[in-house]
Amino acid sequence: xxxxxxxxxxxxxxxxxxxxxxxxxxxxxxxxxxxxxxxxxxxxxxxxxxxxxxxxxxxxxxxxxxxxxxxxxxxxxxxxxxxxxxxxxxxxxxxxxxxxxxxxxxxxxxxxxxxxxxxxxxxxxxxxxxxxxxxxxxxxxxxxxxxxxxxxxxxxxxxxxxxxxxxxxxxxxxxxxxxxxxxxxxxxxxxxxxxxxxxxxxxxxxxxxxxxxxxxxxxxxxxxxxxxxxxxxxxxxxxxxxxxxxxxxxxxxxxxxxxxxxxxxxxxxxxxxxxx
Amino acid sequence: xxxxxxxxxxxxxxxxxxxxxxxxxxxxxxxxxxxxxxxxxxxxxxxxxxxxxxxxxxxxxxxxxxxxxxxxxxxxxxxxxxxxxxxxxxxxxxxxxxxxxxxxxxxxxxxxxxxxxxxxxxxxxxxxxxxxxxxxxxxxxxxxxxxxxxxxxxxxxxxxxxxxxxxxxxxxxxxxxxxxxxxxxxxxxxxxxxxxxxxxxxxxxxxxxxxxxxxxxxxxxxxxxxxxxxxxxxxxxxxxxxxxxxxxxxxxxxxxxxxxxxxxxxxxxxxxxxxxxxxxxxxxxxxxxxxxxxxxxxxxxxxxxxxxxxxxxxxxxxxxxxxxxxxxxxxxxxxxxxxxxxxxxxxxxxxxxxxxxxxxxxxxxxxx
Numbered sequence: 045x046x047x048x049x050x051x052x053x054x055x056x057x058x059x060x061x062x063x064x065x066x067x068x069x070x071x072x073x074x075x076x077x078x079x080x081x082x083x084x085x086x087x088x089x090x091x092x093x094x095x096x097x098x099x100x101x102x103x104x105x106x107x108x109x110x111x112x113x114x115x116x117x118x119x120x121x122x123x124x125x126x127x128x129x130x131x132x133x134x135x136x137x138x139x140x141x142x143x144x145x146x147x148x149x150x151x152x153x154x155x156x157x158x159x160x161x162x163x164x165x166x167x168x169x170x171x172x173x174x175x176x177x178x179x180x181x182x183x184x185x186x187x188x189x190x191x192x193x194x195x196x197x198x199x200x201x202x203x204x205x206x207x208x209x210x211x212x213x214x215x216x217x218x219x220x221x222x223x224x225x226x227x228x229x230x231x232x233x234x235x236x237x238x239x240x241x242x243x244x245x246x247x248x249x250x251x252x253x254x255x256x257x258x259x260x261x262x263x264x265x266x267x268x269x270x271x272x273x274x275x276x277x278x279x280x281x282x283x284x285x286x287x288x289x290x291x292x293x294x295x296x297x298x299x300x301x302x303x304x305x306x307x308x309x310x311x312x313x314x315x316x317x318x319x320x
Numbered sequence: 321x322x323x324x325x326x327x328x329x330x331x332x333x334x335x336x337x338x339x340x341x342x343x344x345x346x347x348x349x350x351x352x353x354x355x356x357x358x359x360x361x362x363x364x365x366x367x368x369x370x371x372x373x374x375x376x377x378x379x380x381x382x383x384x385x386x387x388x389x390x391x392x393x394x395x396x397x398x399x400x401x402x403x404x405x406x407x408x409x410x411x412x413x414x415x416x417x418x419x420x421x422x423x424x425x426x427x428x429x430x431x432x433x434x435x436x437x438x439x440x441x442x443x444x445x446x447x448x449x450x451x452x453x454x455x456x457x458x459x460x461x462x463x464x465x466x467x468x469x470x471x472x473x474x475x476x477x478x479x480x481x482x483x484x485x486x487x488x489x490x491x492x493x494x495x496x497x498x499x500x501x502x503x504x505x506x507x508x509x510x511x512x513x514x515x516x517x518x519x520x521x522x523x524x525x526x527x528x529x530x531x532x533x534x535x536x537x538x539x540x541x542x543x544x545x546x547x548x549x550x551x552x553x554x555x556x557x558x559x560x561x562x563x564x565x566x567x568x569x570x571x572x573x574x575x576x577x578x579x580x581x582x583x584x585x586x587x588x589x590x591x592x593x594x595x596x597x598x599x600x601x602x603x604x605x606x607x608x609x610x611x612x613x614x615x616x617x618x619x620x621x622x623x624x625x626x627x628x629x630x631x632x633x634x635x636x637x638x639x640x641x642x643x644x645x646x647x648x649x650x651x652x653x654x655x656x657x658x659x660x661x662x663x664x665x666x667x668x669x670x671x672x673x674x675x676x677x678x679x680x681x682x683x684x685x686x687x688x
Contacts, residue, residue, distance in 0.1 A: 120584075120588065121587075122587060122588070139587075140587040140588045140590065141590055142588060142589055142590055144588070145588065146583075146584070146585075146588050148581055148584070149580055152579075152582065152584070152585050154582060154583035154599070154600065154603065154604070154681075155682045155684035156604070156606075156681075157602040157603075163585055165589065165591075165599065166589050169589045169590065169591060169595075170589070199682065201682055219589070277649075291559075303597070
C-alpha cells in the first residue's frame with residue numbers, strides 16, 4: 045500500500061463511444077492550498093496527491109480543520125487552486141460544473157421550492173434538450189429512489205432535516221454527475237436517521253456506480269460505505285497520510301459488514317491513525 | 321369544515337390567529353389553555369382600551385376645569401364680577417360660544433366623528449344632485465369638445481381620507497418601482513454599491529419637508545405649462561422619495577447576503593444570470609425586501625400628513641392643519657378624530673402588507 049497514491053491496475057476503457065486512456069476518474073497532483081493571512085501565508089494543503097478510479101467510492105477521514113472540506117470544494121471548483129492541479133478524466137478543473145455533483149453538509153435546498161422543484165432545478169439545467177416530461181420523470185424517479193413518494197410537492201422548509209438531505213441526495217444523483225462529492229452529508233443528523241440515509245445512499249450508488257468522494261468523521265460510516273478510506277494528516281500542510289482498501293463484497297448490508305472478521309481490523313487501523 | 325380552514329388561513333395570514341379561538345368558542349372545540357389564551361387576547365385588550373378611555377376622560381375633564389377657572393378668573397380681573405358670573409353660567413350651560421378650548425373628551429370626539437360622517441352624507445348627496453343636474457349639459461359639452469363641468473364644492477372627511485390613501489399608494493408604488501430594482505442592482509454589484517453608497521447615506525436622513533421643497537422646485541418648473549393642480553403629483557413624489565430608503569437598503573442587503581450554500585448550488589448547477597437572480601437570489605431575499613416595503617409603507621403614511629399640509633393637497637394632512645387654523649369649537653375634537661383615523665388606517669396598511677408578505681414569502685412572519 046503506497047502512502048501517496050492508490051495503486052490500481054490502470055487500463056484504457058471506452059464509454060459512450062469515447063475512449064479514455066486510463067481508469068483514473070479524478071486526479072489530484074501536487075495540490076496546494078494557501079490562504080494569505082496578515083501574518084503571512086497559511087498553507088492548508090501541500091504536496092497532496094490522490095488518484096480515484098472510476099466507480100470507486102472513497103471516504104476521507106482526518107481531524108477537524110485538516111483541510112478535507114477545502115480539498116473537496118477545490119475539486120468542486122468552488123475554491124480556487126493555489127498550486128498543482130486537479131483533473132476529471134484528464135480535463136483540468138477550472139470552476140464549478142454539473143459534472144461534479146455536490147451534497148453539502150447542510151441540505152442547502154431552496155426553502156421556497158418544493159422537493160420536486162429543487163430536484164428539477166438541476167435536471168432542467170443539465171438536460172435542456174430533453175422534453176418537459178422526460179425531465180420531470182427523471183426528477184420523480186430519483187425522489188422515489190430516496191423514499192420521498194408523497195412529499196414531492198412539499199416545500200423544502202416543511203421537511204425534516206433528514207428528509208431534506210434525502211432530497212439533496214436525489215438532486216445530486218439526478219444531474220448524473222461524473223463525480224459525486226459529499227461533504228459530511230449526514231453530520232447534522234441523529235444516528236438513526238444517519239443509518240437510514242447511509243442505506244439509501246449506498247442503494248442508489250450500487251445502481252449508478254458514480255465515482256464518489258465523501259468526507260466523514262464517522263469511522264464506521266467510512267468503512268461501511270467505502271472501497272477505500274483515505275486518511276489525511278493533520279494540518280497545516282496536510283496531505284494524504286494513508287489509504288486503506290476495504291475489501292468487503294458489494295452489495296453490502298450493515299449486518300454482514302459488522303459481522304465480517306476484517307471489520308475490527310479495519311476499524312483499529314483507522315483509529316490508530318487518527319490517534320497517532 | 322372547508323370554510324373554517326379558509327377562515328384559519330385568512331386570520332393566520334393577517335396575523336390575527338386568535339380569531340381561530342373565538343371561532344372555536346362557538347363551535348365548542350375548546351381546551352383549557354385556549355380559554356386562557358382567549359381571555360388574554362380579547363378581555364385584556366378590551367380592559368386596556370376602557371382604561372385608556374377612562375384616563376383620557378379624567379384628564380380631559382381636569383384640563384377643561386383648569387381652562388374654565390382660568391377663563392373665569394380672567395373675566396373677573398378684566399371685566400368685573402357680573403361678567404364672570406355670566407361666563408360661569410354660560411360654561412355650565414354648555415353653550416358653544418364660551419366653551420374652554422382644550423383637549424376634547426372621548427364623548428366630544430365621538431360626537432365629532434358622527435358629525436363628520438353626517439357632513440359626508442350631505443356632501444355626497446349634494447354631489448350626486450350636482451352630477452344629475454349637469455349630466456345633460458356635460459354630455460353636450462363633451463360633444464362640443466369642451467371640458468365637462470366638475471363639482472368644486474369642499475371635500476368631505478371621507479373624500480379627504482380617500483385622497484390621502486391615493487397619495488400614499490402612488491407614493492408607495494413609486495418607491496417600490498425605484499427602490500426594488502435599484503436595490504437588486506446595488507446588492508448584486510459591489511461596484512454599484514460603492515457608486516451609490518454616498519448617495520444613500522446622504523439622502524436617507526433628509527427630512528420630509530426638505531424632500532417636499534426639492535420636489536416642488538422641480539415639478540413646478542416641469543408642469544409650468546399645465547393649468548392643472550400639481551399638489552397631488554408633488555405630494556406623492558415627495559412621499560415616495562421620503563419613504564423609499566428602507567426598501568432600497570433592505571433589498572440591497574437581502575440580495576447581497578443570500579446564503580452562501582444557495583449560491584454554491586447555483587454555481588455547481590451553472591445557472592445563468594437570469595435564472596440565478598429569479599430562482600435563487602430574489603426568492604431568498606424576499607423576506608428582507610418585504611421588511612423594507614413594510615417600513616416604507618408606514619413611513620409613507622407617516623410623512624404624508626406633513627407633506628399634504630405643505631403641498632395644500634386636500635387630504636388628511638390638510639384637514640388637520642385647517643382644523644387647527646380654524647379654531648372652531650369642535651376643531652380639537654376633529655383633530656383627534658383624524659388622529660385615530662390615521663392610526664387605524666396605518667395599522668390596517670401594515671396588516672395588509674403582512675398578509676401579502678406571508679402569501680408570497682417562504683418565511684412566515686408573525687405580527688408584533
